[in-house]
Amino acid sequence: MAEYQFIIEGMSCASCVSRVEKALNKIDGVVDATVNLATEKALVQSSHDINIDILLKAIDDSGYHAIAIPSIDKDEQQIILSIGDMSCASCVNRVEKALSRVSGVKTAQVNLATEKATVIGAHLNIAALIRAVEDAGYKAAFFDDKKMQIIKPRQPSLWPVIIAVLLSLPLMLPMLLEPFGLHWMLPAWTQLILATPVQFILGARFYRSAWKAVKAFAGNMDLLVAIGTTAAYGLSLYQLVLHWHSAHMPHLYFESSAVIITLILFGKWLEARAKHQTTQAIEALSALRPNTARVWREGKELTLPVEQVNIDDIVIIKPSERIPVDGVIVEGISSSDESMITGESLPVSKDIGDIVTGGAINGEGLLRVKVTAVQAESMLAKIIHMVESAQAKKAPIQRVVDRISAIFVPIILLIAFMTLLAWGIFSHDWQQALLNAVAVLVIACPCALGLATPTSIMVGTGAAARHGILIKDAQALETMHSIKAVAFDKTGTLTIGKPELVVFETQAEIDEHKLLAIAASMQLGSEHPLASAVLNKANTLNLQYSYAQNLVNVAGSGITAAVNNHCYILGSARWLISLNADFSKWQKSISKLQDKGYTLSWLAEKTDNSIKILALLGFSDTVKEQAKPAIEALHSLGVKTVMLTGDSESAANTVAQSLAIDEVVAQVLPQDKADKIYQMQKSYGKVAMVGDGVNDAPALAAADIGIAMGTGTDVAMHTAEVTLMRGNPLLIADAIDISRKTYSKIKQNLFWAFFYNLIGVPLAAFGLLNPIIAGAAMALSSVSVVTNSLLLRRWKPKG
Template sequence: MTEPLASAALQTIELNVDGMHCGGCTGRVQRALAAVPGVVDAAVDLDAHTATVTAQETVAPDQLVNAVHQAGYRAAVRDAAGEAVARPHAAHMTADATPSAPAAATTIELDIDGMTCASCVSRVEKALVKVPGVTRASVNLATERATVDASAGVSATQLADAVKQAGYGATPTASDIDVPALAPTLPTAPASIELDIDGMTCASCVSRVEKALAKVPGVTRASVNLATERATVDASDDVSAAQLVDAVKQAGYGATPTAVAAPPATPASADVELDIGGMTCASCAGRVEKALAAVPGVARATVNLATERASVHGAGALDAATLIAAVTTAGYRASLPAASSASAPAGADLQPASPAQDPDARKRREAIRERNLVIGAAMLSAPLVAPMLAAPFGIDLMLPGWLQLVLASIVQFGFGARFYRAAWHAVKARTGNMDLLVALGTSAAYGLSLWMLLRDPAHPGHLYFEASAVIVTLVRFGKWLESRAKRQTTEAIRALNALRPDRARVVEHGVERDVPLSQVRVGTRVGIRPGERVPVDGRIVSGRSHIDESLITGESLPVPKDDGDAVTAGSINGEGALVVETTAIGAETTLARIIRLVESAQAEKAPIQRLVDRVSEVFVPAILGIAVLTLIGWLIAGAGTETAILNAVAVLVIACPCALGLATPAAIMAGTGVAARHGVLIKDAQALELAQRTTVIAFDKTGTLTEGKPSVTAFDAVGVPRAEALALAAAVQRQSDHPLARAVVAAHDADVAAQGGAAESVVATDARAVAGRGVEAHVGGQQLALGSTRWRDELGIAVPPALDAHAAELERAGNTISWLMRADTPRAVLALIAFGDTVKPGARDAIAALSARGVASALVTGDNRGSAAAVAAALGIGEVHAQVLPDDKARVVAELKRTHGGIVAMVGDGINDAPALAAADVGIAMATGTDVAMHTAGITLMRGDPALVADAIDISKRTYRKIQQNLFWAFVYNLVGVPLAALGLLNPVIAGAAMAFSSVSVVTNALLLRRWKGRAR
């Protein structure tokens, strides 16, 4: 990163890009473009749906179009007028168009919903291959995407139908949707009215309310949720809430309209997020995804079980009410989350959520309600358990059979109603889940007791009503504890969300005015008093202070700030008053991007989760089979019907798919959350897994291991006065933003200031950068070049031996050498320029910490060998690759993979590092660098501290270890518990208790990661 970047002849190519919905999409497109060899810079505009690429002349536009297509989006080259130029898609071109890479007649991509394991992938691939004209089908479980090569006559609709017939959902990706279809006309949704219903106690109440509402003229659909005690009614515009309330009251229940405002109209290609309630396992998440994907206009829907949130991506405008209705129909609860700056567009009205809308407040209310239900179930179950506990002491407290029936029935069908509802939805979806096992097990115990009571009411013998009631109580208790623990895993997100102020103090004409944050725009000046939280991203225009950025960057000490310095929304001002000019608001702030990154990482599935998916697919059917075999086995053994049924019940209730399902996401949420709190942003689960397996890390030098703020340490003029040579060098470099260029300009300005500002200014024209070599320009009628020793040798310019020896001596001392040269006739050296940079304080400790963990380090830099060797020696790095051109850094990364084996990570911060970051198994970018580098990387460090690299590897290893521990416990628990239950060694009540606490233990173990402390403090 020591030479200015450009090509010997650079070109700018503009693309129209279709299918981008969010910041994540722009990041993927940007990374794909930056990874194309020869690309110097890539900027993607989400609003304009364009990409602007600066690249060498050797880069063909079709290479860029193909790269975008491979990333899952549609692209076309723009002409000078900004219109799309018809070009064959790289993936669609015939062999004649691309002789080196023959392609199928067409390539179609589909987003697949409902896959949980490798067998699902196999079924989808087989279904696609059977479609006439398909030559190849490849399905990626991690991205849930299918890529199909087929003849031109095959349509995306045919492929989607084939997938749906195989039992999965499928929608064409935006890149395979015709442009006119990008904004479909959605059917007008009927008016949606919601009512809070009072007095319902069971499913029959729900049915009566729904029937009463459906009878109202104009009502097209009525759905009542017992758990939320809410009715959602779709009706024509002439139906009023008062009519619906009257209908409910006539049915014998209370009703009041909810004060829910209609969701605002969303723009085309909108993304909608929903909070989902009522999910208990992975199969629930799959059903919600399928329900959302079936809504017209939905391109893709993903559901995160751990965060209980759905992200819906639309090809056109999406109606939130329609999505909520779809989820409700599927048997779950859905609501719009509170406004979030992390997702809202800049300038959106981000008023604080009311208590009724605040998702945290809602979840707290739900937790209180769940706790009360547990207490109620426990109070009714206690009389059933008391006789069993008193019997060893000779106390006979046996309750009458009819009283046991009454108590158990209330618990079974009142407090346990949720298990039946969820089990019924699972059966309808032809899947299984924990609720199905609990419902079957408790129903078997309840049914056995009821049969014994009815057979001989006077002398029924020992009844087992306590088993069904206590199991329901214990499972509900376990789920309540689990929800409390899960909420703690999302503490990082809640802490980040809490940093968002909702108001700002705008400064206009010297007067401060307190306004809602939604009224602040880019360029607005905001006043920040001592102790206040910074409301926007911006630059200080007045004042100085110390800013506490600990919750954003992990930096424990306040950072001094002065005029021109950047401040970040969410940080806390120290002792000084500041005036800040806003540079970013809403979703564009650093804080919002951090929240999105953490949420995205927590939503990802780790590759190891595929094993869990394969097991989960057959888990419930296997347990049902074992329970049946247990029942038959004990009957054959002559143990009696009661014993056989109770042992089968124990098998059903001890089996716990929840522990398996929570093992990985709980650890990922806790690990990525604590990492974010310490300044390490892990973009996805794959980066997390690869980071913990890293064997060698390649470091860029300038700005990564050194401060990146070089200064001129020596300037030796040759044949011209020093002041004149320095002025010429500054003129050549003044238009560049490279650190070395800034150092030359700073040295010249300081020299002019020392001379009283009398120096004559020199202006350069036709300045252009030459990749990996330097800059050339016309100054005062002569062609000048300023760059590396390699460039000097290529130009064939001779250097006096004494000067060459001096340059070598400066290099050995760790300086970077550049030459100011006359490039026209006669060619000659005008000056030797040496630059020095300071090694970052934590760099040596970081390298030592990595070495202690068995991770080797290598230095990959475009700087000269002497400077690179000096830095490497100071830091203890044994392997050095110097004078590496930007395009060759990716090649060096590939060499490291071959020579070292294993996983290779790359750490950098500049545009020239982007190809290497993309080529590495794990890209690690400094947030102090460029956006291109950060978009390309899998891990972003919020501070330019190399010690964070060691922290990233450490937290990745610890998180992965927790995943392994959780999976070991979940598997061993089931492998040991199920056989014990089948052999009759576990009472159903004990089995239920063990099942209830298995998932709690998994989440609690993951929460231990919150104790982790990084080295970079």
């Protein structure tokens, strides 16, 4: 029995309830639909899984709007909300506090740059979360991260800025003309008429946001702007009324209030425009998925929306078309341009049995593809989700900034008040005192503090993803910059991972082909690279073999199995030695092959009394051409390199010496790799582990940063913090490089954000800063922070 819950908006009476229930109960598979008018919730029970969009459409067609509540059958769930009306880091703190107070919430993280909140907890109620955000003075809406949609930072209209400039420019003209000896001023009433719409119509957003902050007993950037500009406007209005009939009107400050609002509106427009560019990596990925697919059903070719394509459907892809789904080629030969997904610039050849990825571009051939994954389970959707997740979460350094931001606005208000009192009491010029206090209020910029870290993270992870480096979260990005050593698995990481059986030597009376067939029978069904090499050799020789019986896999050692009622062992020399096997007759062959760096395996027959070695298997795996440049690149970054492999010492040393790897740890069992990582951490500091197999998962988890090859297994990719979409080891150094550059940008941004405030606020307090200049500096501070982050978009990998 499946259950679905919805929040339904717009119901007003019992007839509304009846209408919704009737619409839902008509859907095939729905057993019962119950709607509660008081809680505005619907509970739908069905005999089988139903597409959530069908249920939502039924509610919409009945005249109401519905929001799906994520299933709560898990102990922990994640809900993402889009948040509106935030202006600075103080807003972020307030929304996080509001969400954290809701029942069931474990953690709540808000990102000012993406305008999203990520809430993690148990038995979460979306309506309660949205209500908490709204009570704090902000807008909120549920964001379904299972669908491939994006929340783009809102780009405000330029028209309010243009109108504000047109109204403020005449007020600024006297100040602009004064350096040229021209002393001219608009009539006082004209100044009032020009400044008022800027202050109260175009600047209304600041008052609305400030009022919400006051109601929540908190502060934000808009509160500072509202107080500062109102003080300048109010002082001018006071002077105007006081000197109504005076022949000489004193200087008014309408231009200060109007120009400050104009500059901040323009700064906000520039900031939003720049923030929009930080999401372009995700937008580019999302744009890869076609909306329709050609599906072969019941002997006909149908063009269907991608959402209606099912697993095991046959999809037809014509030359030069974008591939709509993940699948396996069942007919046709072509090539695939996967550059936007993996960063691989050259087309990849595709044949029957090869995997294709949705979003890639088909080359010159017509393909028929059997669908293996759709929608949220597709590789493209997982990549987008991983990038979004990395951009939504906070880096550890951001938590320090958050603590500062929480007390920033109250401190600025206190400094402004003290500035007003000090100047008024000691200079007796309360007019100047007020202007200096206004300058303090408008120079302060909590917005720059709030944007310093998330914009760098967004651009850094986006740039990395564009080149095939997927970083799981912001913490991984920050941690990676301080990696001191990298541990490599050998097979599939430094080598191609497709070993060939190049030596099959026997010293027994049994026919060589018969022994190879026995080895193939034992390896049938295994996904180990050495097993594939044995099977490929047997198939090349057209040998007959079938599944062995009583097969037992001994992790990191080998296998035992029964073939034709005989018990055989296929595995490492170390394991066979522990079983008292005799290798004395094989020493010459062992020395010769080990000198060549071959990986050796042994086939033996087990009897009641002894173990007899029947054959030696020698495997050769080609070292990747990028492996040596990758090691050199890591050394140039000051990173130590270690090979951590289960292979023999001789084979490992041969590869390590050819690549100039610093340290080799060979003959390591999978379960012991994690312990070796812990030892490395004590010796070197922070350690990254690179692997591609199931046996690497414990070591990937134990390392400070796990790096998985995208050409490897799903287990490795899920365990790792970083996934390289190509099997190119040069990307490892690139991942560390983008991490270091991103962390450097974060530090630069935080320096500038603090510099603006630490220098600007004292200058304003001591009367050395005109309020208009203070407003311009404040408006441009956040723009400069975002623009500095956008420089990361120029980063290019070496791999």
